Amino acid sequence: xxxxxxxxxxxxxxxxxxxxxxxxxxxxxxxxxxxxxxxxxxxxxxxxxxxxxxxxxxxxxxxxxxxxxxxxxxxxxxxxxxxxxxxxxxxxxxxxxxxxxxxxxxxxxxxxxxxxxxxxxxxxxxxxxxxxxxxxxxxxxxxxxxxxxxxxxxxxxxxxxxxxxxxxxxxxxxxxxxxxxxxxxxxxxxxxxxxxxxxxxxxxxxxxxxxxxxxxxxxxxxxxxxxxxxxxxxxxxxxxxxxxxxxxxxxxxxxxxxxxxxxxxxxxxxxxxxxxxxxxxxxxxxxxxxxxxxxxxxxxxxxxxxxxxxxxxxxxxxxxxxxxxxxxxxxxxx
Amino acid sequence: xxxxxxxxxxxxxxxxxxxxxxxxxxxxxxxxxxxxxxxxxxxxxxxxxxxxxxxxxxxxxxxxxxxxxxxxxxxxxxxxxxxxxxxxxxxxxxxxxxxxxxxxxxxxxxxxxxxxxxxxxxxxxxxxxxxxxxxxxxxxxxxxxxxxxxxxxxxxxxxxxxxxxxxxxxxxxxxxxxxxxxxxxxxxxxxxxxxxxxxxxxxxxxxxxxxxxxxxxxxxxxxxxxxxxxxxxxxxxxxxxxxxxxxxxxxxxxxxxxxxxxxxxxxxxxxxxx
Numbered sequence: 001x002x003x004x005x006x007x008x009x010x011x012x013x014x015x016x017x018x019x020x021x022x023x024x025x026x027x028x029x030x031x032x033x034x035x036x037x038x039x040x041x042x043x044x045x046x047x048x049x050x051x052x053x054x055x056x057x058x059x060x061x062x063x064x065x066x067x068x069x070x071x072x073x074x075x076x077x078x079x080x081x082x083x084x085x086x087x088x089x090x091x092x093x094x095x096x097x098x099x100x101x102x103x104x105x106x107x108x109x110x111x112x113x114x115x116x117x118x119x120x121x122x123x124x125x126x127x128x129x130x131x132x133x134x135x136x137x138x139x140x141x142x143x144x145x146x147x148x149x150x151x152x153x154x155x156x157x158x159x160x161x162x163x164x165x166x167x168x169x170x171x172x173x174x175x176x177x178x179x180x181x182x183x184x185x186x187x188x189x190x191x192x193x194x195x196x197x198x199x200x201x202x203x204x205x206x207x208x209x210x211x212x213x214x215x216x217x218x219x220x221x222x223x224x225x226x227x228x229x230x231x232x233x234x235x236x237x238x239x240x241x242x243x244x245x246x247x248x249x250x251x252x253x254x255x256x257x258x259x260x261x262x263x264x265x266x267x268x269x270x271x272x273x274x275x276x277x278x279x280x281x282x283x284x285x286x287x288x289x290x291x292x293x294x295x296x297x298x299x300x301x302x303x304x305x306x307x308x309x310x311x312x313x314x315x316x317x318x319x320x321x322x323x324x325x326x327x328x329x330x331x332x333x334x
Numbered sequence: 335x336x337x338x339x340x341x342x343x344x345x346x347x348x349x350x351x352x353x354x355x356x357x358x359x360x361x362x363x364x365x366x367x368x369x370x371x372x373x374x375x376x377x378x379x380x381x382x383x384x385x386x387x388x389x390x391x392x393x394x395x396x397x398x399x400x401x402x403x404x405x406x407x408x409x410x411x412x413x414x415x416x417x418x419x420x421x422x423x424x425x426x427x428x429x430x431x432x433x434x435x436x437x438x439x440x441x442x443x444x445x446x447x448x449x450x451x452x453x454x455x456x457x458x459x460x461x462x463x464x465x466x467x468x469x470x471x472x473x474x475x476x477x478x479x480x481x482x483x484x485x486x487x488x489x490x491x492x493x494x495x496x497x498x499x500x501x502x503x504x505x506x507x508x509x510x511x512x513x514x515x516x517x518x519x520x521x522x523x524x525x526x527x528x529x530x531x532x533x534x535x536x537x538x539x540x541x542x543x544x545x546x547x548x549x550x551x552x553x554x555x556x557x558x559x560x561x562x563x564x565x566x567x568x569x570x571x572x573x574x575x576x577x578x579x580x581x582x583x584x585x586x587x588x589x590x591x592x593x594x595x596x597x598x599x600x601x602x603x604x605x606x607x608x
Binding site for chain 1: 435436443445446447450452453454455456457458460461462464465483484487488490491494495
């Protein structure tokens with residue numbers, strides 16, 4: 001594990017898809033007029049014959065992808081998360097989900113990482129994709145995981161949705177980190193709070209855990225890159241050992257990680273107070289920076305610290321979080 | 335239908351159209367209502383499709399899943415399905431669902447949610463080109479589906495990518511749930527729209543089996559553009575005993591009417607065979 005501020009990687013996904021495509025001739029790449037933004041300009045340059053420009057027509061793109069998968073190709077479909085899930089939901093269900101075809105849907109700009117306002121903020125994509133029977137849903141945390149994701153999902157049966165941060169992607173894990181599709185990863189063990197985080201919320205979760213630990217609240221931090229199927233045994237194992245459970249997701253608290261964890265605890269009959277960090281039945285807004293939005297909508301390390309402090313009934317003032325500022329070319333959570 | 339080894343023959347396409355109508359009547363009769371109108375309007379189109387498509391090579395897509403009754407009937411009429419299987423149409427536990435699904439035993443693809451089939455057909459044609467596979471993809475699309483935006487997304491995509499191996503059979507029966515299509519949304523001029531989208535177009539009497547076969551054959555000979563064959567049809571065609579006010583989208587077929595339909599169509603087959 002590295003310490004913040006984190007170094008950043010550029011186009012880790014685009015490079016990883018090219019490397020997979022070199023080994024796997026059945027890989028085809030579909031883009032909905034967001035080719036450079038989704039890093040697949042790299043694929044287009046190396047494999048122009050396997051690159052399919054679909055234009056701004058997501059419903060058709062998902063339908064074409066389903067038919068290609070039916071014929072034995074391995075389609076990776078690229079656009080922003082909002083356009084990948086909201087607009088073509090019926091097409092995903094009818095043409096891909098119901099026939100359980102191996103289409104890989106890659107949605108960039110998760111949650112409020114886009115300052116572009118509600119039209120561009122995929123705050124509900126995980127909820128929508130979790131509701132598709134047979135869909136695997138991933139929200140990976142850093143560039144080390146992104147580099148492994150194409151190969152990791154290549155041979156999964158059925159459809160996969162992956163939400164990916166666009167642009168500069170932090171490098172949080174060490175180079176020896178292995179992305180597992182089967183096990184959520186326990187990054188630290190502490191008996192007070194079980195803190196489950198996915199995607200871009202891993203960095204603030206780690207920062208929050210460090211502050212809490214320094215003030216007598218021991219935190220288990222669990223990285224949950226696979227939201228469905230959820231590694232329920234690790235969730236229950238960690239939650240059982242804690243007094244309170246916190247979930248942190250760059251998404252609505254309904255239908256995503258927080259819901260999945262709460263369902264798991266309830267079905268197992270494990271009673272723990274649960275605090276879900278995320279957007280609460282609201283849209284966000286357009287702004288200049290994602291950092292502003294993460295702070296405003298409760299996706300900061302400070303918000304996690306406050307929730308954990310209150311969940312375990314800790315006495316005294318809530319500790320303040322002071323995070324290092326990021327220089328250009330670095331990444332720090334809010 | 336494109337699976338290697340699939341075999342069928344159509345010695346008499348006009349007779350197959352009548353067989354499609356007769357079997358559709360038999361499938362709908364037990365419940366007394368159903369998607370008979372779709373079989374009546376598309377009987378010649380589906381018979382022509384089975385006559386023109388190469389078994390085990392060409393691909394067949396039915397975009398409006400309600401039309402799957404006509405394909406079940408054609409499959410039985412050409413020996414792809416045993417006649418007894420049709421008794422399961424729309425029944426509990428049967429794979430012959432009234433609206434096509436992944437369990438549908440014939441066709442390369444059928445959609446239940448309307449307006450999606452042309453995208454899949456374009457995907458098939460694209461796959462065949464990527465693989466260098468010499469095959470055609472035929473897609474049955476209904477006129478009501480032209481109200482769905484995805485059809486036009488797919489039409490633009492297919493023309494832009496010059497998917498010349500793709501042919502659409504457009505069943506223009508002017509029927510949808512709430513009434514005649516032209517009373518719900520003006521979709522005319524249909525041919526000019528497709529032409530403007532870059533497609534080769536032909537417009538025929540959809541109940542003339544020779545005209546439909548000729549148009550499909552001509553479309554297959556084009557080498558640069560996808561083609562659409564617009565078939566003008568009626569949901570009451572070929573069954574004179576139907577009352578003139580029958581709701582073509584969802585025809586009611588009480589027992590006495592079913593018996594009359596059976597007599598009419600059986601007699602027509604006997605006359606043709608005489």
